[in-house]
Amino acid sequence: MNNAVINMTFRFIVLVLVQVLILNNINFLGYINPYIYILFIILYPVKNSRTLFVFLSFLIGLSVDLFTDSGGVHAAASVFIAYIRPPILKFSFGTIYENQTIKFAQTEPGKRLIYFSILTVIHHFIIFSLEVFNMSDIILILQKTLFSSIFTILLCLLITVLFSKKPR
Amino acid sequence: MQQIINFVIRNKTFLLFLLLFVLSLALTIQSHSYHKSKFISSTNFLTGGIYNKANSIKAYFNLKKENEILVEENSRLKSLLYNYKILDENLTLIDSSFHENFKFKTATVIKNSYSHTKNYLTIDKGSNEGIKQDLGVITSKGIVGIIDNTTKNYSRVISILNTKSRINAQLKNSNHIGSLIWNTKSPEYVQLIDISKFAPVKVGDTIITGGQSSIFPKGIPIGTIATFAIDVNGDMYTLNIKLFNDMTNIGHVFIITNSDTDEIKSLEVPLDE
Numbered sequence: 001m002n003n004a005v006i007n008m009t010f011r012f013i014v015l016v017l018v019q020v021l022i023l024n025n026i027n028f029l030g031y032i033n034p035y036i037y038i039l040f041i042i043l044y045p046v047k048n049s050r051t052l053f054v055f056l057s058f059l060i061g062l063s064v065d066l067f068t069d070s071g072g073v074h075a076a077a078s079v080f081i082a083y084i085r086p087p088i089l090k091f092s093f094g095t096i097y098e099n100q101t102i103k104f105a106q107t108e109p110g111k112r113l114i115y116f117s118i119l120t121v122i123h124h125f126i127i128f129s130l131e132v133f134n135m136s137d138i139i140l141i142l143q144k145t146l147f148s149s150i151f152t153i154l155l156c157l158l159i160t161v162l163f164s165k166k167p168r
Numbered sequence: 169m170q171q172i173i174n175f176v177i178r179n180k181t182f183l184l185f186l187l188l189f190v191l192s193l194a195l196t197i198q199s200h201s202y203h204k205s206k207f208i209s210s211t212n213f214l215t216g217g218i219y220n221k222a223n224s225i226k227a228y229f230n231l232k233k234e235n236e237i238l239v240e241e242n243s244r245l246k247s248l249l250y251n252y253k254i255l256d257e258n259l260t261l262i263d264s265s266f267h268e269n270f271k272f273k274t275a276t277v278i279k280n281s282y283s284h285t286k287n288y289l290t291i292d293k294g295s296n297e298g299i300k301q302d303l304g305v306i307t308s309k310g311i312v313g314i315i316d317n318t319t320k321n322y323s324r325v326i327s328i329l330n331t332k333s334r335i336n337a338q339l340k341n342s343n344h345i346g347s348l349i350w351n352t353k354s355p356e357y358v359q360l361i362d363i364s365k366f367a368p369v370k371v372g373d374t375i376i377t378g379g380q381s382s383i384f385p386k387g388i389p390i391g392t393i394a395t396f397a398i399d400v401n402g403d404m405y406t407l408n409i410k411l412f413n414d415m416t417n418i419g420h421v422f423i424i425t426n427s428d429t430d431e432i433k434s435l436e437v438p439l440d441e
Contacts, residue, residue, distance in 0.1 A: 021222050024281070027416075030355065031283040050181045058188040065192075066215050068281065069288040069324060071199025072192030079192060083185040130196050132285050132352075140352065 004045070012060060015040050020067035031144060034151040035074075037064055038123050039159060041082050042116060043104055046089065057082030070131060077126035081119050088118050104160065112160075116153050124149045199286070200332070209317050209324050210279055210290045216322035220292055223278040227419070234419050241308040270385050273297065273423045275305075278322075282355040282415050287327040289313065291421060294321045304384040304424040310412040311335065311377060311388055312421055329355055329415055337390055338378040342368055345378045346407075348390065355415045357394060363405040369396050375409050382432040384424065 019037040026033055041057050061078030065071060092115035093107060104112065128144045129135075176183065210216065227234075279290040293299050295318045305312040305325050313333060317324040326333050328350060335348040337360055344367035346360045360375060373393045379386025391409040399406045426432075 017218075021218075027283045033283060051184055054181060054185050054188065058192070061192065065195070066212070067210055067219075067279075068284070069199075069210050069290075070284065070286070071197075072195030073199075075192035076189055076196060079185060079188045083181070083189075130193075133196075133200055137352075 008044075008056075012040055012056070016060060016063045016067075019064055024068060028151065029147075032147045032151055034148065034155045035064075035124065035127070036152060036155050036159065037074075038078065038081065038120065038152070039156055041078060041085070042119055042156065043160070044082075050086075053085075054079060054082045073127055073130045076130060077123045080126055081123045084122070085119065088115060092118065104164075113153070113157065116156055117149070120152050120156070121145065121149045124152065210288070211294070211317055211319045211322040211324045213319070213321075216278070216290065216292075216319070219278040219290055220322075223276065223292075227276075230417075230419055233417065237308065237419070269426055269428045271425045271427065273299070273425065275299075275323075275421050275423055277418050277421055280327075280416075280418055282327070282329050285331050285352045287329045288316075289325040289327055289418065289421075291323050291325060291423075292321065293423065294318045294323050296320050298425070299323045299423060300425075302383060302429075303426075304388075305421050306384075306388055306424065307413055307418060307421050310390050311384065312413065312415075312418060314383055315423070325421075327415065328358055328411075335384070336378040336380045337375055339363070339367060339369070340374040340376050345380060346405075348375075348409075356411060358391065358409050358411060360407040360409055361399070361404065363407060365398060365403050365405055367405065369393065369405055369407065371395065375407070382426050382429045385426070 015037040019035065023034050023036060037060055040060050044053055044056070057078040058075050061075035062072070064074040068074070092111050107115075124145045125141070128141045128148075132141050132144075210219065273293065275291040275293040277289050278292050279288075281287045281289070289305075289312065291305070299315060299318050301315055301318065303315045305315060311328060313325040313327045313330070314335070315323050316326045328335060328348060329352075331350060331352060333348070333350065336345060337348045338345040344364050346363040348358055348360050350358050363369065371393050375390045375393065377384040377386060377388040377390060389412050391411040391413075393407050394410045395408040396405050398404070
C-alpha cells in the first residue's frame with residue numbers, strides 16, 4: 001500500500017513536469033499540443049477511494065494551470081473526467097469492471113483505445129471550450145479538440161505500452 | 169439533522185466534485201477579465217523557480233540566435249550613430265529613449281506561449297527590481313506585451329497574442345490611430361481595427377505604437393500591413409499586420425518605465441467621472 005502511494009506521488013510529479021517543460025512547447029503545426037498528464041486520471045487504480053481520486057485530479061489539473069497561466073481550465077476538465085470515469089469504465093470494459101478486478105495492462109487493446117479516446121475527447125473539449133470561451137468560435141474549438149486528442153491518445157497508448165510490466 | 173448528515177456522507181463524492189468544478193470555473197472566468205487573474209499565475213516562487221532552472225539549460229541552445237540578434241542591433245545602432253546628421257524622428261526606431269522620462273530595464277523570458285488564445289510570458293524580474301503592473305515590454309525588433317502581475321522575483325506579461333490585449337497603435341506615415349487585437353489564428357499576424365477609412369492604407373506600410381497611452385512611447389515598431397479590408401459597417405479598416413517580432417522565439421526583452429505615468433494618470437482620472 002505504501003509502495004503504491006509513493007508510486008502515485010512520483011507519477012503525479014513526473015507527469016506534471018513532463019507536461020509543462022516539454023509537451024507544452026511542442027506546438028505541432030502551430031497549436032497542437034498533447035496533454036498526457038491525464039494519464040494520471042486514466043490509470044488511477046479503480047479500487048481506491050473515489051473522493052480522494054476526484055480531489056487528486058483537481059490538484060493535478062490545478063498544477064498544470066499554475067504553470068500555463070490558464071486560470072482553472074485544466075482543473076475543471078480534470079475534475080470532470082475524474083467524476084464521470086466509472087460510467088465510462090463500465091461502458092468500455094463491461095463486466096470486468098463490475099468485478100472491480102481491472103488491471104489496465106491486461107485489458108484488450110481495442111477496449112483500452114475506446115476508454116482512452118472517450119476520456120481524452122471529453123477532457124480536451126472542456127479545455128478548449130473554456131479556454132476560447134466563445135461559442136461563436138465552435139469550429140476552432142472542435143478543430144483543436146480533434147487534432148490535440150489524436151496526438152494525446154497516440155502518446156498515451158505508446159506510454160502505457162512502453163511502461164507496462166509484461167504480463168507473466 | 170441526521171438526514172442532512174447522511175445525505176452529505178452518501179453524496180460526498182458528488183458534492184466534492186461540484187465544489188471543485190465550480191471553483192475551477194470561477195478561476196477560469198476570473199482569468200478572462202483583465203487584471204483579475206492573480207491567484208493562478210506562473211509568477212509564484214515554485215513555478216517561477218522551475219521555469220527559471222529549465223530556461224537556464226534552454227538558453228545555451230539559443231546562444232547563437234541571440235548573438236545574431238545582438239549583432240544585428242549593434243549594426244543598426246552603429247549606423248544610426250555614424251549617420252546622425254540625417255537623424256530625424258522617422259528614422260530612429262526607439263527614439264523616445266532620448267526623452268528622459270522613458271527608462272529601459274532588461275529581463276530574460278523564462279516561459280513563452282503562443283498556441284493558446286490567451287498567451288502569457290513569464291520574465292525573471294519582479295517587484296524587487298521595480299517592475300510594476302502596466303509597464304510595456306518590447307524587444308529590439310518590436311512590442312511584446314504589457315506586465316499584468318508581479319511577484320518579488322518574477323513578472324507575467326500579457327502577450328500581444330492574447331485576446332485580452334488591446335494596444336493603441338497607428339500608421340507610421342499618418343496619424344490615424346486604432347487598436348491592436350489578435351484573432352487567435354496565427355502567431356505571426358495581429359489585427360489593427362478601427363482605422364478610419366480616410367487613412368492612406370497600403371500593403372507593406374509600417375505600423376507603430378501610438379503613444380496615446382502612457383505605457384508605450386510613440387514610435388515603437390510593430391509590423392507591416394499584410395492585407396486590409398473595410399469592415400462590415402463600411403467605415404473602418406481592419407488591417408492584418410505581420411509582426412516584426414518572431415513571437416515564437418523571444419529571449420531577452422526590455423521593460424519600459426515611464427516616470428510621467430503618475431502625472432498623466434492624475435490628469436486623466438477626473439475626466440472619466
